[in-house]
Structure formats: C-alpha cells, structure tokens
Amino acid sequence: MHIIFFFLIMLLSWSSLNAAEVRPLAIDSKAPDFKLPATDGEIYSLASFKSADVLVIIFTANHCPTAQAYEDKIMKMVDDYAQRGVAFVAISSNHPDAVRLDELGYSDLGDSFAEMKIRAADKKFNFPYLYDGDEQEIALRYGPTATPHVFIFDKERRLRYQGRIDDTENPYIAPTSSDAINAIEALLAGVPAPVETTKVFGCSMKWRDKVEWAKKADADWAALPVSVEMIDSSGVAQLVKNESKNVRLINVWATWCGPCVVEFPELVKINRMYRGRNFEFITISADKPTQAEQVLKFLTGKEAANKNYHFDSTDVYALIDAVDAEWAGALPYTIIVAPGGKVIYRHMGLIDPLQVKRAIVGQLGRYYADNE
Template sequence: MKIQTVLGIVAAALIAPAFGQEIPKVLEIGSPAPEFSLKGTDGKTRTLADYKDAKALCVVFTCNHCPDAVGAATRMEQIYQDYKGKGVAMVAVNANNPGSLTPDELGYSPYNDSFEEMTPFAMENGWTFPYLYDGENQKFATACGAQATPHVFLFDGGRKLVFTGRMDDMKRKSGPTEKSYLRDALDATLAGKEVGEKTPRPFGCSTKWLFKASNVEKDEANWKAKPVTVEDLSVDLAKKLRANGTDKIRLINFWSTTCGPCVAEFPELVETYRRFQNRPFEFISISIDPAEKKAVVGKFLTSRHAALSDKTAPSVKEEGRTTNNYIWTAENTDPLADAIDKDWTGALPHTVLLGKDGKILWKHTDKLDIVEVRRQIIKALAE
C-alpha cells in the first residue's frame, strides 16, 4: 500500500468521528454557494472570491478512479472550452480521501484519489481548468452535499444554486453526447432564464467520506489473514498458463528473492491484483529461485501477502490449480521461456500480460512503472 494511502487512512481515522457517519444532504436549489479555500494541482489555492466576476460558476465534484468520472473527463474540458468565453468559470473538485478506498474499488483507472495522482489524471485528460483537492477534511463537499463522482453544482452570477445533478446520461462512456443537462442549464442561466431540469439525479461512484476508512481497515485485515501458498511449476503447467483459454487476462511476473527490483516492485503487483480482482484478471508470480529456496520464497510471498483472491479462487479451482504463486524448480530456465515467452532474455524481473487466447499483449523487462502496467491492464480489459 502506498505511503499516501496509509497516511490517508490515519487522517481519516482521526477526523471521521467529528463528521459522524451520516452522508450530508444535497444543497437545495436557491442556496448560496458555500465558501471554499482549496489547493489545486497547479499549486495555487482557489477561493470562492476568485470567481466573483464570472457570470456562472460550475463546480464538478469528481475524482481520479471512478469509471463514470473517467468517462466524463474529456466532456468536462469540452464544456469549459465552449463556455469560458461566455463568462463561465469551471472548477473540478476531488473530495475523495484515498484512505477511504479499498483496493478493489480502483479497477477502472491507474490512479487512486490522492492529491499527487490528480496531476497526471488532469494532464492526461487535457484539463485547462483548476482541479482542487478537498479530500483532507471534505468541508466543501459536505457543505454542498456531493453524493457521487461526477456531481455538478451550477451557481448563477449571484452565486445562487440553479442546477445540481448529473452532466448527462453517458455514465462511464467517453466521447460526445447529444443530451447534456449541464449545457442546457448553462444556456438557460446565461440567458437569464430559469433552468428547466434543475436536479437530474447524479450517477457515479459514491463520495469516499472520511468515515469509510473503517471499511479499508477491515479489508486490509481480511486480506492479510488469507493463506499464501507456492507450488512447483512444471513445463506442462507453464504451457497451460500461457495458453490461458479462460475468460481472464493474465499478468505473469518472473522474479527472484535475490533480485532487488523484483523485491521492490512486488508489493505494487500484489496491490494491482487486489485492484482488479473484481474484473476478469489474474496475477501469477513465478519465482526463479533455486528449488532448495522454496521455503524462503514462501516466506517472502507470505510477508507480501501474495494471497489468492476469493474472486479468483473458483476459476483457479476449475483449472485444477491451487495457487497463483509458483517456483520453477529446474536449473535450466529455457523450457520455461519456451513455454511462456520465447523472447525472454532471462533478465529479471520480467512481466508478461496475456490475453484470453494466450496472446502476449504487452511485456516488460526490468523494474516496472506500475501506472503503465495498470494502464495496459485497463486497455486489455476494454478489448
């Protein structure tokens, strides 16, 4: 687990009691815009007063991880480009606390909702409007009653709420849409008219309130309690792993306990497996340590909690397998390479992403960029 996630859990545990466990109500139409002072990805702190001259202020509560937020991201930028010349200001606000997200909620984006990960998310989506962070204490989100990601709040020139809800009906789909509730509301507001549909129900992942940190603690405890096993890998089984033929894509990692980069990246691979465990995805580790080091390998895997997910266990059992961790016991690694990746040079670590038909979709030798790995997994799952 990343350091910022651990810190998020601690912060959430300390702050949550003050907020209780009740989800705040959505701000009512006609209410004044709540004050805010929030830091953005550009290092600047924005306040409500900064937008005093705007004809309308559009606040979109969103995040880095939610598939609905990801799908809406490019449409947000297009709306901003279409309306900024008309006097409309837009800000995106991430109110999620990363310590309130369990790993299996992160299977649709390479990013968590930390402040640090907001910058690459915004850059990848070409955002030119401010992206602000409210995940530390969630005061602004609480005042607005932000329910989901994305959730839009549109305030008129007098900073009265005239529209709140979903942008459109695209949900997690990306690309343009013919029907946009937000555009209709913006057009009406700029024309001095009453907004027609004022409160279309927002749709997306729920706001990750601070009190949800307790869910993360329980999930961590459950995962760490799972048994970790390692079995010998034969040539025949290696060939079956490569052929795949299941409904899952597979990420196979060749590693060793004596390989520094292997040891360093392994926790992130386990975290990645946990992120995608609810999707048709499987992580398989293959140790190249000597056969007599099997106990050492098992101890390492246990210390890194490289368990088999309950979601994956049934399909593994159907294949006649009992684990997701293996050790190559033969001295010669050539048969292993021939079985899984004949182009593998033997250098460690080596990682291969397999499609459902066994085709190699992506591979990498040496230490991984874990964000790129997750990006490749998401790409493969979308095909």
C-alpha cells in the same frame, strides 16, 4: 483532561455524523466559499471566478469509472462555453485513505493530490482541478452525494441547478437529456433552468469515516491463504498461451533477486486492485526446486494470495523459452497477456507500477460500459 477527551469524541462524532447525513446544497442557496489547492499549483476561491456569468462546480474523482466516463464531456463543455462567460472548476473531495484497493479496479490512479496532478497532466484538463480530500470541509458544505455531481450558480452565485451532467454514464452513446448543458443555456439566456434538481448516479463519496473500512479490507486480504504449486515448462507455456477470459499479469521472480523483492509489494497491490475483474496475477518462482520452503515463506510474508507457481527444474533456459521468446533472461521479468495469448506488456527489471496499471486498464477498460 476529561474536557479534552470530551471534545475529541465530539469532533469524531461530528465528522461521522456529517458524512452520513450530508445533503446537497438547496436551490437558491449562495455558493459556499472555498480556498483550495489545484493541480496547476494555484490556490482557488470563489473570487477566482468573479468575472464569470455562470459558475459550474463539479465534484469528481480520479478512480471512479463514472467520473472518468464524463471527463471528456466536461472538457468539451469547457471548450464550448468558456468564451460565453461560463467558468468550470472540478473538486476532488474523496479522502484517499478511504478508498479500498478493489475500488481502483477501473483506474490506474487513486484519489491523492499527487495522483490528481498525474491525471490532470495526462488528460490535459482545461479546467482547474482542486483538492479537498484531507478535511473534506467544502464537500460537507456543498453536499455531493456521488461522483460526478454538478452544482451550477448564476452571476450572483445563487444555486440554480444541482445533479447529473446528463442521463447516461456510457461515453459511447449520446444522452437523451443533457441536464447540465440545458441549465447553463437557460442561465445564459436569463431564464430559470428547465430542471433544477436531478438524482445523481456514480461512485459514493469516500468520507473520512470509511478509512477504517479500507483498513479492514487490507486485513481481510492479508488473512487469505497463500499456496504454491510446482510447474514444468509445458505448464508455463500453457499459462502464457492464455486460453482464459482473463488478462494475465505474469511475474517471474526469485527469493535471491533484490529487484524482485523490492517490486513484489506493488504487484500484490495491483492484484488487489483488479482481482474483481477479468484479471489474474500469476507468479513463477525461478528458485531451485529444493527451495520450496523459502519460496512459500516469502510469498506468505508478502500476502500473495494469488496463483503462485514454482518452476520444477534447474534448467532456467527452458523457463525463459517457455515464458517469452523476447526475454533476454534477467530477473525480474513481467508480462501482461491478453486473452488469446497476445503479450501487451513486457518488461525486464523493476517495473514502473503506473505503466503496469495503465496497460491493464487499457485492456480491461476504464468505464462500466466496457463490460458490456
């Protein structure tokens, strides 16, 4: 029993130690082999790319704004070099449970394998997209420090370049130094890469030892106070007018509405994702004004530490008219209002959380450059 306990402690220590002390593969090192599942249903290894003169391995992630900013650039590189003997493969090594919800604020998707499949299909990736997030064994061998991080190997699979793709994460401007492309061109010409190593700017790797950190964030959010204010129809109309700088997600619900209860936890998650940006989640309860206690009890149980209102009248038609002239009246009802009052999303009934996230990110932007 003591021996088993000892080895468990050693295993946990090894995982944490390697995550903290990971270093990028050294130049001239042989490419570590891998055998990983891809979003296209295939299993890939180094042998899958044996015919390529140059192999480009990119560690990336769905959620990372920097990684997202490079997705189109990577696809362009594949288009430009696939016929010249260069193979590309992307690997996501983030542990999906180690990503805090507020780290998803620039994305509609997390880093799970299922969500990788969605991203690959949405973007029509022209390269294999591999998953290493459960064990992270391949990431520990290659040593990416951020996403994206590029490793470029020659025909003998010796590492000839590791670092950034180029010197700007802003997809709206041209880079001044295209380091990965320069390395590829040099290897195709049979000469050393002009620069073998660069620093890498991007999102930190989400190692398994960050899972507890993510759980703590959930606990901190759960401990936030929940409150409710009464609101009249003119107040509701003012909310929808949205004279703020924030994108507003407004959900009209009731404690007696089954679909409202079912979808509410997803709305709370969405709020935790985007609350760090110019975003607000606002709920309006259509329960009778006399049911204030039940409303607060429900919201507290759902950890709804956002702006909550309770309509102060039994005139539900006044509520309907104040929220949206296009609303037929059934609950739940959800709208997304851009600054200035334009409704960019409206839905009656159960939401599709992914569609809601896409509407929000479409307005807020996926890249850090969208904040400028």
